[in-house]
Amino acid sequence: MPTLVGRKRPVFCLVAAAALTLAGSALAGNGGxxxxxxxxxxxxxxxxxxxxxxxxxxxxxxxxxxxxxxxxxxxxHRGPRMLEGDQVHGxxxxxxxxxxxxxxxxxxxxxxxxxxxxxxxxTPPASAAGRENIRVDAHQFYWQFTYPDGAISINELHIPVHGVSYFDVHSQDVIHSFWVPELGGKIDAIPGRTNHIWYEPDAAGTYDGRCAELCGLYHAKMPIRVVVEDEGAYKQFLVAARAQLGKAEFQGVCQTCHGIGGKGGYGPPLAGNPLTQQPQGIETIVRNGRGKMPPVGRGWTNAQMTALTTYLKKNLKGGAVGG
Ligand SMILES: [Cu+2]
Missing domain, CATH: 1.10.287 (Helix Hairpins)
Structure with missing residues:
Protein backbone atom coordinates (compact mmCIF):
# COMPACT_ATOMS: atom_id res chain seq x y z
CA MET A 1 0.00 0.00 0.00
CA PRO A 2 1.46 3.37 -1.02
CA THR A 3 2.39 5.77 1.73
CA LEU A 4 0.72 9.13 2.14
CA VAL A 5 3.72 10.83 0.51
CA GLY A 6 3.62 8.39 -2.41
CA ARG A 7 -0.02 9.11 -3.10
CA LYS A 8 0.46 12.84 -2.97
CA ARG A 9 3.43 12.83 -5.31
CA PRO A 10 1.48 13.18 -8.61
CA VAL A 11 -0.43 16.12 -7.14
CA PHE A 12 2.81 17.74 -6.03
CA CYS A 13 4.39 17.27 -9.49
CA LEU A 14 1.32 18.70 -11.18
CA VAL A 15 1.26 21.78 -8.94
CA ALA A 16 5.01 22.31 -9.41
CA ALA A 17 4.70 22.01 -13.20
CA ALA A 18 1.79 24.46 -13.26
CA ALA A 19 3.70 26.96 -11.09
CA LEU A 20 6.76 26.74 -13.33
CA THR A 21 4.65 27.16 -16.48
CA LEU A 22 2.92 30.22 -15.08
CA ALA A 23 6.18 31.75 -13.86
CA GLY A 24 7.84 31.00 -17.20
CA SER A 25 5.14 32.65 -19.27
CA ALA A 26 5.06 35.67 -16.96
CA LEU A 27 8.81 35.96 -17.34
CA ALA A 28 8.65 35.72 -21.14
CA GLY A 29 5.88 38.33 -21.28
CA ASN A 30 8.01 40.65 -19.23
CA GLY A 31 10.99 40.37 -21.55
CA GLY A 32 12.84 37.96 -19.29
CA HIS A 77 11.92 10.90 7.28
CA ARG A 78 10.89 7.29 6.78
CA GLY A 79 8.82 5.71 9.48
CA PRO A 80 8.41 6.76 13.11
CA ARG A 81 11.01 9.16 14.40
CA MET A 82 12.88 7.97 17.46
CA LEU A 83 16.36 9.38 17.27
CA GLU A 84 17.86 12.82 16.88
CA GLY A 85 20.43 12.91 14.07
CA ASP A 86 24.11 13.59 14.66
CA GLN A 87 24.80 17.24 15.55
CA VAL A 88 27.85 18.99 14.12
CA HIS A 89 29.80 21.18 16.55
CA GLY A 90 33.21 22.78 16.37
CA THR A 123 29.90 63.21 -16.51
CA PRO A 124 32.29 62.67 -19.44
CA PRO A 125 34.02 65.76 -20.81
CA ALA A 126 32.09 67.62 -23.48
CA SER A 127 32.61 66.22 -26.96
CA ALA A 128 33.33 68.30 -30.05
CA ALA A 129 29.61 68.79 -30.51
CA GLY A 130 29.47 70.50 -27.11
CA ARG A 131 27.44 69.65 -24.09
CA GLU A 132 23.74 70.36 -23.86
CA ASN A 133 22.77 71.55 -20.39
CA ILE A 134 19.09 70.87 -19.99
CA ARG A 135 16.94 71.70 -17.00
CA VAL A 136 14.36 69.13 -15.94
CA ASP A 137 11.44 70.25 -13.78
CA ALA A 138 9.20 67.57 -12.34
CA HIS A 139 5.66 68.65 -11.58
CA GLN A 140 2.46 66.92 -10.58
CA PHE A 141 1.96 65.48 -13.24
CA TYR A 142 4.31 66.23 -16.08
CA TRP A 143 7.94 66.78 -17.01
CA GLN A 144 9.20 70.09 -18.27
CA PHE A 145 12.46 70.36 -20.20
CA THR A 146 14.19 73.71 -20.67
CA TYR A 147 16.94 73.78 -23.32
CA PRO A 148 20.05 75.98 -23.35
CA ASP A 149 18.43 78.46 -25.77
CA GLY A 150 15.32 78.80 -23.58
CA ALA A 151 13.02 76.57 -25.63
CA ILE A 152 10.70 74.38 -23.54
CA SER A 153 9.09 71.03 -24.16
CA ILE A 154 6.69 69.01 -22.04
CA ASN A 155 7.02 65.25 -21.45
CA GLU A 156 9.00 64.86 -24.66
CA LEU A 157 12.73 65.42 -24.42
CA HIS A 158 14.85 65.84 -27.55
CA ILE A 159 18.62 65.41 -27.44
CA PRO A 160 21.31 65.07 -30.08
CA VAL A 161 22.80 61.66 -30.82
CA HIS A 162 26.46 61.02 -29.77
CA GLY A 163 26.58 64.27 -27.76
CA VAL A 164 26.68 64.57 -23.99
CA SER A 165 23.45 65.91 -22.52
CA TYR A 166 23.65 66.99 -18.91
CA PHE A 167 20.55 67.44 -16.79
CA ASP A 168 19.83 69.56 -13.73
CA VAL A 169 16.86 67.82 -12.18
CA HIS A 170 14.46 69.84 -10.01
CA SER A 171 11.06 69.27 -8.49
CA GLN A 172 8.41 71.95 -8.07
CA ASP A 173 6.23 70.06 -5.61
CA VAL A 174 6.80 66.52 -4.29
CA ILE A 175 9.49 63.89 -4.88
CA HIS A 176 9.48 62.41 -8.37
CA SER A 177 12.06 60.22 -10.05
CA PHE A 178 13.46 60.67 -13.54
CA TRP A 179 14.11 57.34 -15.22
CA VAL A 180 14.82 56.34 -18.81
CA PRO A 181 16.18 52.79 -18.42
CA GLU A 182 17.99 52.56 -21.77
CA LEU A 183 19.85 55.83 -21.27
CA GLY A 184 20.98 55.85 -17.67
CA GLY A 185 20.16 55.37 -14.04
CA LYS A 186 17.31 56.70 -12.00
CA ILE A 187 17.64 60.09 -10.37
CA ASP A 188 15.20 61.54 -7.85
CA ALA A 189 13.71 64.98 -8.38
CA ILE A 190 13.56 66.47 -4.89
CA PRO A 191 12.04 69.84 -3.93
CA GLY A 192 14.71 72.34 -2.90
CA ARG A 193 17.58 70.28 -4.29
CA THR A 194 19.24 69.98 -7.67
CA ASN A 195 20.27 66.50 -8.78
CA HIS A 196 22.20 65.62 -11.91
CA ILE A 197 22.32 62.93 -14.52
CA TRP A 198 23.77 62.69 -18.01
CA TYR A 199 23.26 60.72 -21.22
CA GLU A 200 25.47 60.14 -24.22
CA PRO A 201 23.17 58.22 -26.55
CA ASP A 202 24.89 55.99 -29.11
CA ALA A 203 21.95 55.61 -31.48
CA ALA A 204 19.10 57.75 -32.77
CA GLY A 205 15.66 56.58 -31.78
CA THR A 206 12.91 56.93 -29.23
CA TYR A 207 13.41 55.81 -25.65
CA ASP A 208 10.63 55.54 -23.12
CA GLY A 209 10.89 56.47 -19.50
CA ARG A 210 8.64 57.04 -16.50
CA CYS A 211 8.34 58.84 -13.25
CA ALA A 212 9.64 56.16 -10.90
CA GLU A 213 8.43 57.57 -7.59
CA LEU A 214 4.78 57.45 -6.56
CA CYS A 215 4.00 61.17 -6.60
CA GLY A 216 0.23 61.35 -6.43
CA LEU A 217 -3.00 60.44 -8.18
CA TYR A 218 -1.74 60.79 -11.75
CA HIS A 219 1.76 59.44 -11.17
CA ALA A 220 1.15 56.83 -13.87
CA LYS A 221 0.53 59.62 -16.39
CA MET A 222 4.04 61.01 -16.21
CA PRO A 223 5.66 59.41 -19.22
CA ILE A 224 9.02 60.55 -20.49
CA ARG A 225 9.65 60.19 -24.18
CA VAL A 226 13.22 60.81 -25.25
CA VAL A 227 13.78 61.47 -28.93
CA VAL A 228 17.44 61.09 -29.87
CA GLU A 229 18.14 62.63 -33.26
CA ASP A 230 20.88 64.20 -35.35
CA GLU A 231 21.99 67.74 -34.72
CA GLY A 232 19.93 69.23 -37.57
CA ALA A 233 16.67 67.66 -36.47
CA TYR A 234 17.39 68.69 -32.87
CA LYS A 235 17.88 72.32 -33.87
CA GLN A 236 14.67 72.22 -35.90
CA PHE A 237 12.83 70.77 -32.94
CA LEU A 238 13.95 73.67 -30.73
CA VAL A 239 12.51 76.18 -33.20
CA ALA A 240 9.22 74.26 -33.44
CA ALA A 241 9.02 73.91 -29.65
CA ARG A 242 9.07 77.69 -29.24
CA ALA A 243 6.20 78.11 -31.67
CA GLN A 244 4.12 75.35 -30.06
CA LEU A 245 4.65 75.98 -26.39
CA GLY A 246 1.01 76.82 -25.60
CA LYS A 247 -0.22 73.69 -27.31
CA ALA A 248 2.41 71.54 -25.60
CA GLU A 249 1.43 72.95 -22.22
CA PHE A 250 -2.26 72.35 -22.82
CA GLN A 251 -1.69 68.79 -24.01
CA GLY A 252 1.00 67.83 -21.52
CA VAL A 253 -0.24 69.67 -18.45
CA CYS A 254 -3.99 70.38 -18.65
CA GLN A 255 -5.25 67.39 -20.63
CA THR A 256 -3.87 64.88 -18.15
CA CYS A 257 -6.65 65.70 -15.68
CA HIS A 258 -9.12 67.71 -17.74
CA GLY A 259 -9.42 65.13 -20.51
CA ILE A 260 -8.53 65.01 -24.18
CA GLY A 261 -9.47 68.29 -25.82
CA GLY A 262 -10.43 69.62 -22.38
CA LYS A 263 -13.71 67.70 -22.49
CA GLY A 264 -13.45 66.65 -18.90
CA GLY A 265 -11.76 63.84 -17.02
CA TYR A 266 -10.89 63.73 -13.35
CA GLY A 267 -10.90 67.51 -13.51
CA PRO A 268 -13.91 69.47 -14.83
CA PRO A 269 -14.24 70.19 -18.57
CA LEU A 270 -12.30 73.19 -19.83
CA ALA A 271 -13.77 73.33 -23.31
CA GLY A 272 -16.33 76.11 -23.47
CA ASN A 273 -15.58 77.06 -19.85
CA PRO A 274 -15.69 80.88 -19.64
CA LEU A 275 -12.73 80.84 -17.26
CA THR A 276 -10.45 79.80 -20.13
CA GLN A 277 -11.08 83.24 -21.62
CA GLN A 278 -9.80 85.06 -18.53
CA PRO A 279 -5.98 85.03 -18.55
CA GLN A 280 -5.76 86.56 -15.07
CA GLY A 281 -8.01 83.95 -13.50
CA ILE A 282 -6.19 81.15 -15.30
CA GLU A 283 -2.84 82.41 -14.12
CA THR A 284 -3.95 82.53 -10.47
CA ILE A 285 -5.25 78.95 -10.54
CA VAL A 286 -2.36 77.54 -12.58
CA ARG A 287 0.28 79.12 -10.37
CA ASN A 288 -1.38 78.40 -7.02
CA GLY A 289 -3.64 75.44 -7.60
CA ARG A 290 -7.20 75.22 -6.33
CA GLY A 291 -9.02 72.49 -4.43
CA LYS A 292 -7.66 69.20 -5.71
CA MET A 293 -5.73 70.82 -8.53
CA PRO A 294 -1.98 71.06 -7.86
CA PRO A 295 -0.14 74.32 -8.66
CA VAL A 296 0.88 72.99 -12.07
CA GLY A 297 2.38 76.31 -13.15
CA ARG A 298 4.64 76.84 -10.15
CA GLY A 299 7.91 78.31 -11.35
CA TRP A 300 6.62 79.17 -14.82
CA THR A 301 7.97 82.25 -16.54
CA ASN A 302 5.55 84.92 -17.75
CA ALA A 303 6.23 83.84 -21.33
CA GLN A 304 5.14 80.31 -20.46
CA MET A 305 1.98 81.58 -18.83
CA THR A 306 1.17 83.82 -21.80
CA ALA A 307 1.70 80.91 -24.19
CA LEU A 308 -0.94 78.91 -22.29
CA THR A 309 -3.49 81.69 -21.83
CA THR A 310 -3.15 82.66 -25.50
CA TYR A 311 -3.69 79.08 -26.55
CA LEU A 312 -6.72 78.67 -24.30
CA LYS A 313 -8.26 81.92 -25.48
CA LYS A 314 -7.91 80.91 -29.07
CA ASN A 315 -8.74 77.23 -28.92
CA LEU A 316 -11.14 76.64 -26.03
CA LYS A 317 -13.66 79.35 -26.56
CA GLY A 318 -16.45 77.38 -28.22
CA GLY A 319 -15.83 73.77 -27.39
CA ALA A 320 -13.37 70.94 -27.34
CA VAL A 321 -10.18 71.17 -29.35
CA GLY A 322 -8.78 68.26 -31.25
CA GLY A 323 -5.72 66.47 -29.95
CU1 LIG B 1 6.04 61.95 -10.58
Missing part, protein backbone atom coordinates in the same frame (compact mmCIF):
# COMPACT_ATOMS: atom_id res chain seq x y z
CA UNK A 33 15.35 38.84 -16.61
CA UNK A 34 17.36 41.10 -18.88
CA UNK A 35 17.31 44.88 -18.51
CA UNK A 36 16.56 46.88 -21.65
CA UNK A 37 19.56 47.15 -23.99
CA UNK A 38 21.68 50.12 -22.87
CA UNK A 39 22.25 53.08 -25.23
CA UNK A 40 24.50 55.31 -23.13
CA UNK A 41 27.85 54.51 -21.43
CA UNK A 42 26.40 54.94 -17.92
CA UNK A 43 23.47 52.65 -18.74
CA UNK A 44 25.97 50.11 -20.08
CA UNK A 45 27.85 50.09 -16.80
CA UNK A 46 24.65 49.73 -14.80
CA UNK A 47 23.74 46.74 -16.97
CA UNK A 48 27.20 45.20 -16.41
CA UNK A 49 26.81 45.59 -12.65
CA UNK A 50 23.35 44.03 -12.90
CA UNK A 51 24.66 40.94 -14.69
CA UNK A 52 27.57 40.46 -12.28
CA UNK A 53 25.24 40.53 -9.26
CA UNK A 54 22.72 38.41 -11.17
CA UNK A 55 25.42 35.82 -12.00
CA UNK A 56 26.46 35.36 -8.38
CA UNK A 57 22.92 35.29 -7.01
CA UNK A 58 21.75 32.87 -9.72
CA UNK A 59 24.66 30.51 -8.97
CA UNK A 60 23.96 30.70 -5.22
CA UNK A 61 20.27 30.09 -5.84
CA UNK A 62 20.96 26.98 -7.94
CA UNK A 63 23.50 25.53 -5.47
CA UNK A 64 21.32 26.16 -2.40
CA UNK A 65 18.08 24.94 -3.99
CA UNK A 66 19.75 21.85 -5.45
CA UNK A 67 21.27 20.97 -2.06
CA UNK A 68 17.91 21.57 -0.43
CA UNK A 69 16.06 19.25 -2.81
CA UNK A 70 18.75 16.55 -2.61
CA UNK A 71 18.72 16.61 1.19
CA UNK A 72 14.93 16.58 1.36
CA UNK A 73 14.77 13.50 -0.87
CA UNK A 74 17.78 11.66 0.44
CA UNK A 75 17.35 12.22 4.13
CA UNK A 76 13.59 12.43 4.30
CA UNK A 91 33.94 21.75 12.81
CA UNK A 92 36.51 24.49 12.19
CA UNK A 93 37.21 23.73 8.55
CA UNK A 94 33.54 23.68 7.60
CA UNK A 95 32.93 26.95 9.45
CA UNK A 96 35.90 28.58 7.76
CA UNK A 97 34.66 27.51 4.33
CA UNK A 98 31.19 28.92 4.82
CA UNK A 99 32.62 32.18 6.10
CA UNK A 100 35.33 32.67 3.49
CA UNK A 101 33.21 31.93 0.43
CA UNK A 102 30.63 34.69 1.12
CA UNK A 103 33.43 37.13 1.96
CA UNK A 104 35.12 36.41 -1.38
CA UNK A 105 31.82 36.77 -3.25
CA UNK A 106 31.02 40.11 -1.59
CA UNK A 107 34.55 41.38 -2.24
CA UNK A 108 34.25 40.43 -5.93
CA UNK A 109 30.88 42.18 -6.28
CA UNK A 110 32.19 45.24 -4.40
CA UNK A 111 35.26 45.46 -6.63
CA UNK A 112 33.19 45.39 -9.81
CA UNK A 113 30.77 48.02 -8.47
CA UNK A 114 33.54 50.40 -7.36
CA UNK A 115 35.20 49.96 -10.75
CA UNK A 116 31.98 50.74 -12.65
CA UNK A 117 30.73 53.55 -10.41
CA UNK A 118 32.82 56.51 -11.65
CA UNK A 119 31.70 55.84 -15.24
CA UNK A 120 28.09 55.90 -14.07
CA UNK A 121 28.29 58.98 -11.91
CA UNK A 122 30.92 61.25 -13.45
Missing amino acids: FAPLPPHSPNAERITTAYWVVMGFTAAIFVVVEAALVIFILRYR HTRLELIWTVIPVVILAAIGTVIFYELPGIKN
